[in-house]
Amino acid sequence: xxxxxxxxxxxxxxxxxxxTTPTKVAAKNVNVYYGAKHALKDVSVDIPEKSVTAFxxxxxCGKSTFLRCINRMNDTVASCRVEGLIQIDGKDIYDPALDPxxxxxxxxxxFQKPNPFPKSIYDNVAYGPRIHGLSKxxxxxxxxxxxxxxxxxxxxxxxxxxxxxGTGLSGGQQQRLCIARTIAINPEIILMDEPCSxxxxxxxxxxxxxxxxxxxNFTMIIVTHSMQQAxxxxxxxxxxxxxxxxxxxxxxxIFTNPTDKRTQDYITGRFx
Amino acid sequence: xxxxxxxxVSPPIRRVEFETAESKARxxxxxxxxxxxxxxxxxxxxxxxxxxxxxxxxxxxRGIPGxxxxxxxxxxxxxAAKIDPEGKGDAATLRxxxxxxxxRAALAEAIPGVEGRQLKRELNGLLSSGAGDALRxxxxxxxxxxGQRVKAPLLLADEADVFLKTSGTKIxxxxxxxxxxxxxxxxxxxxxxVGANDFADDVALVKAELKALADSIDETIARRKxxxxxxxxxxxxxxxxxxLRRRHAAAxxxxxxxxxxxxxxVAINGGLVKVKEMTPTxxxxxxxxxxxxxxxxxxxxxxxxxxxxxESNRNLNDRGLAFLEELKAKGLVESQFNFAFFTRGDxxxxxxxxxxxxxxGSILTLLVTIGLCLPIGVLAAIYLEEFAxxxxxxxxxxxNINNLAAVPSIVFGLLGLAVFLNFFGMPRSxxxxxxxxxxxxxxxxxxxxxxxxxxxxxxxxxxAALGVGASKQQAVFHHVLPxxxxxxxxxxxxxxxxxxxxxxxxxxxxxxxxxxxVPSSLTQAATVLPVQIFLWSDLPxxxxxxxxxxxxIVLLAVLFLMNGLAIWLRKKFERRx
Ligand SMILES: Nc1ncnc2c1ncn2[C@@H]1O[C@H](COP(=O)(O)OP(=O)(O)OP(=O)(O)O)[C@@H](O)[C@H]1O
Ligand SMILES: [Mg+2]
Numbered sequence: 120x121x122x123x124x125x126x127x128x129x130x131x132x133x134x135x136x137x138x139t140t141p142t143k144v145a146a147k148n149v150n151v152y153y154g155a156k157h158a159l160k161d162v163s164v165d166i167p168e169k170s171v172t173a174f175x176x177x178x179x180c181g182k183s184t185f186l187r188c189i190n191r192m193n194d195t196v197a198s199c200r201v202e203g204l205i206q207i208d209g210k211d212i213y214d215p216a217l218d219p220x221x222x223x224x225x226x227x228x229x230f231q232k233p234n235p236f237p238k239s240i241y242d243n244v245a246y247g248p249r250i251h252g253l254s255k256x257x258x259x260x261x262x263x264x265x266x267x268x269x270x271x272x273x274x275x276x277x278x279x280x281x282x283x284x285g286t287g288l289s290g291g292q293q294q295r296l297c298i299a300r301t302i303a304i305n306p307e308i309i310l311m312d313e314p315c316s317x318x319x320x321x322x323x324x325x326x327x328x329x330x331x332x333x334x335x336n337f338t339m340i341i342v343t344h345s346m347q348q349a350x351x352x353x354x355x356x357x358x359x360x361x362x363x364x365x366x367x368x369x370x371x372x373i374f375t376n377p378t379d380k381r382t383q384d385y386i387t388g389r390f391x
Numbered sequence: 392x393x394x395x396x397x398x399x400v401s402p403p404i405r406r407v408e409f410e411t412a413e414s415k416a417r418x419x420x421x422x423x424x425x426x427x428x429x430x431x432x433x434x435x436x437x438x439x440x441x442x443x444x445x446x447x448x449x450x451x452x453r454g455i456p457g458x459x460x461x462x463x464x465x466x467x468x469x470x471a472a473k474i475d476p477e478g479k480g481d482a483a484t485l486r487x488x489x490x491x492x493x494x495r496a497a498l499a500e501a502i503p504g505v506e507g508r509q510l511k512r513e514l515n516g517l518l519s520s521g522a523g524d525a526l527r528x529x530x531x532x533x534x535x536x537x538g539q540r541v542k543a544p545l546l547l548a549d550e551a552d553v554f555l556k557t558s559g560t561k562i563x564x565x566x567x568x569x570x571x572x573x574x575x576x577x578x579x580x581x582x583x584x585v586g587a588n589d590f591a592d593d594v595a596l597v598k599a600e601l602k603a604l605a606d607s608i609d610e611t612i613a614r615r616k617x618x619x620x621x622x623x624x625x626x627x628x629x630x631x632x633x634x635l636r637r638r639h640a641a642a643x644x645x646x647x648x649x650x651x652x653x654x655x656x657v658a659i660n661g662g663l664v665k666v667k668e669m670t671p672t673x674x675x676x677x678x679x680x681x682x683x684x685x686x687x688x689x690x691x692x693x694x695x696x697x698x699x700x701x702e703s704n705r706n707l708n709d710r711g712l713a714f715l716e717e718l719k720a721k722g723l724v725e726s727q728f729n730f731a732f733f734t735r736g737d738x739x740x741x742x743x744x745x746x747x748x749x750x751x752g753s754i755l756t757l758l759v760t761i762g763l764c765l766p767i768g769v770l771a772a773i774y775l776e777e778f779a780x781x782x783x784x785x786x787x788x789x790x791n792i793n794n795l796a797a798v799p800s801i802v803f804g805l806l807g808l809a810v811f812l813n814f815f816g817m818p819r820s821x822x823x824x825x826x827x828x829x830x831x832x833x834x835x836x837x838x839x840x841x842x843x844x845x846x847x848x849x850x851x852x853x854x855a856a857l858g859v860g861a862s863k864q865q866a867v868f869h870h871v872l873p874x875x876x877x878x879x880x881x882x883x884x885x886x887x888x889x890x891x892x893x894x895x896x897x898x899x900x901x902x903x904x905x906x907x908x909v910p911s912s913l914t915q916a917a918t919v920l921p922v923q924i925f926l927w928s929d930l931p932x933x934x935x936x937x938x939x940x941x942x943x944i945v946l947l948a949v950l951f952l953m954n955g956l957a958i959w960l961r962k963k964f965e966r967r968x
Contacts (some may be wrong), residue, residue, distance in 0.1 A: 192858070
């Protein structure tokens with residue numbers, strides 16, 4: 120086992136996001152229904168650019184639902200209905216003229232369970248660039264694959280077996296492969312839904328390091344059940360409860376000085 | 392949220408006991424029931440395996456002889472006068488030559504001196520009408536054989552072939568003859584005078600046989616009477632029994648032999664005589680193979696041969712049998728693997744009938760079926776599974792697809808008859824129509840199997856693809872379909888195997904005709920393997936019974952092969968995720 124910097128120590132060294140960061144994603148009065156079930160109620164939030172925003176809250180409160188609204192993944196759920204306004208860079212993403220498939224190329228997503236394609240490691244990463252025509256030649260594609268794997272800090276481990284199946288990697292490696300796959304298409308926003316819930320502490324630490332590096336180039340939103348993780352990696356935190364966005368603010372404020380009683384109860388472990 | 396308090400009355404706390412008599416009894420009961428269940432399972436397996444083994448071994452035992460054929464392998468003079476009298480030497484002339492005549496000449500050479508039209512016909516009847524076919528191929532391939540002598544296999548007729556395969560009768564040879572035998576002539580109807588009463592035992596035997604025969608007829612009469620048959624309908628039998636009894640009772644020492652009792656032949660002076668009437672010291676009969684001379688034959692140099700099965704219970708009569716035995720004794724009869732079984736179409740002559748026509752018909756039919764089913768079935772499955780909105784209409788479609796899979800196949804045949812033949816006027820008996828009907832039949836199976844295969848692909852793969860900005864169609868065709876392919880292929884192959892074994896719907900569209908030619912196009916009349924089996928199984932000739940079993944073996948082999956392929960595909964492309 121190699122030694123790594125303690126994530127908690129790392130967190131203390133990281134710069135807090137300046138308050139002047141422009142807004143990347145803006146949600147206004149978002150309501151989501153699954154059939155008759157009202158899953159999200161009047162959620163309004165601004166998410167700043169090039170920073171990590173953490174969504175926390177008890178199970179079933181609608182974190183994943185809201186996350187999936189941002190890349191319109193909820194379109195694939197037949198019973199799901201989204202009301203309200205969600206803007207990216209000031210443009211409504213639910214505008215009928217906007218193509219959700221193109222939107223998803225701009226808003227990448229990493230899922231809770233690592234889900235590499237049952238293809239080679241190379242093909243996993245190259246798939247996005249291929250279908251979006253991001254490379255003009257094989258050489259360029261090779262470069263994209265290498266740099267994505269490097270950014271996901273997976274390159275050193277897999278550079279000799281790019282043709283092996285992606286499903287043959289360990290859980291943590293698979294998750295980093297999924298991150299590499301996502302950043303290979305250079306999305307502006309990366310959504311991560313509990314990306315570390317299936318991983319051991321060491322793999323988790325590596326992913327967290329990665330988020331820290333990636334936030335300089337990408338806007339990241341992560342859902343997590345780990346309060347410590349939220350505190351370590353995020354600059355801003357939003358607390359959801361029973362479909363309501365209870366409180367949002369800078370991570371340090373939320374954790375040290377929550378304004379709402381429910382937030383306080385949750386982060387002190389009184390319920391959840 | 393965590394305030395789960397136990398409300399109401401709390402039940403008494405009981406733990407699982409190990410030591411009480413009750414718990415021990417329960418445990419024993421459980422063990423007993425488990426053992427019983429296991430025993431039932433094993434018993435069921437054993438019974439199933441036994442049935443399967445019995446079925447397969449019976450088919451194989453019956454079918455194996457069908458793959459072999461007896462030939463007369465003789466030195467054949469390829470007579471130029473019969474094949475190429477004008478000496479042209481071109482392939483067309485050589486092909487048109489009269490090879491049957493050549494084959495018959497070879498046979499006449501093998502058993503020389505046979506006289507009389509009747510006898511000659513019997514002798515030639517041993518050869519198949521296609522006896523010269525192999526020779527024809529040899530000569531066409533090598534024209535220099537004309538005028539030469541070659542060793543060629545001449546196909547025997549099915550009666551002779553079956554007789555050899557089943558060893559059709561027991562032949563008892565009495566060679567320790569005691570008297571000097573003197574034949575009256577070398578051909579035609581002759582009598583043989585014997586110095587001792589060599590035939591006394593045989594006369595007694597024939598009498599015993601007559602009595603046994605009469606008894607068995609009496610039994611038949613009694614049985615029929617019991618079942619309420621009228622007296623008039625039994626009159627013939629009664630008369631026959633009475634006649635047999637009269638012959639049995641008659642003190643006369645002369646006995647006429649007929650087709651109802653065992654046949655007796657006398658082999659003497661290199662010839663063979665079929666006995667028609669005998670007394671203990673004198674037999675009268677008909678020469679089958681001419682004698683070399685009328686000289687006296689010393690005791691022990693001549694013999695009596697008894698064909699135990701009466702002539703009327705055999706497919707091969709005494710003369711044919713005598714000739715065949717003679718050929719066998721000369722070492723000219725050989726059993727060879729019947730390659731022609733796979734290269735010929737159907738025929739009325741069992742020894743010439745092959746399954747190529749049916750095989751090709753099956754292949755053409757299945758090509759049409761798979762050509763239609765695979766794209767339509769898979770695309771329909773993809774649409775229904777991945778794209779179709781979930782509403783009343785798609786639900787209705789889904790239910791009906793499942794219903795269609797359960798519709799009896801004959802109904803699809805009727806549909807094919809009504810729609811393809813009567814409405815669209817397509818040709819009868821054609822593989823095209825057969826393929827269309829079978830496509831209708833297996834389409835639901837393929838759709839259901841494909842949907843199951845698509846459903847088994849984990850949704851995380853779809854999400855992964857959509858997550859990197861693939862469209863739904865890209866997600867399906869790049870990721871889901873390749874993963875579902877082994878399952879789809881398995882379902883398709885099983886569906887095809889189902890189609891291959893299907894008979895009923897094809898009967899409705901006329902694929903049951905007797906078709907000699909191997910079909911070469913989709914619109915030519917054809918038949919398919921299972922229908923061919925059905926047709927052959929209906930024919931009375933024992934040779935066709937063997938062919939039926941052989942064709943079943945071929946069909947089963949193809950089916951096993953297809954299922955093996957399905958399993959192999961599944962194993963090879965099985966994915967972990
Ligand atoms: N596809 C769906 N159909 C119907 N209801 C759904 C669906 N997905 C989620 N829900 C409901 O919406 C609510 C919010 O679900 P969501 O998955 O967003 O919760 P979550 O905050 O992500 O929970 P967790 O932390 O357990 O992942 C839940 O009550 C859930 O039952
Ligand atoms: Mg969730």
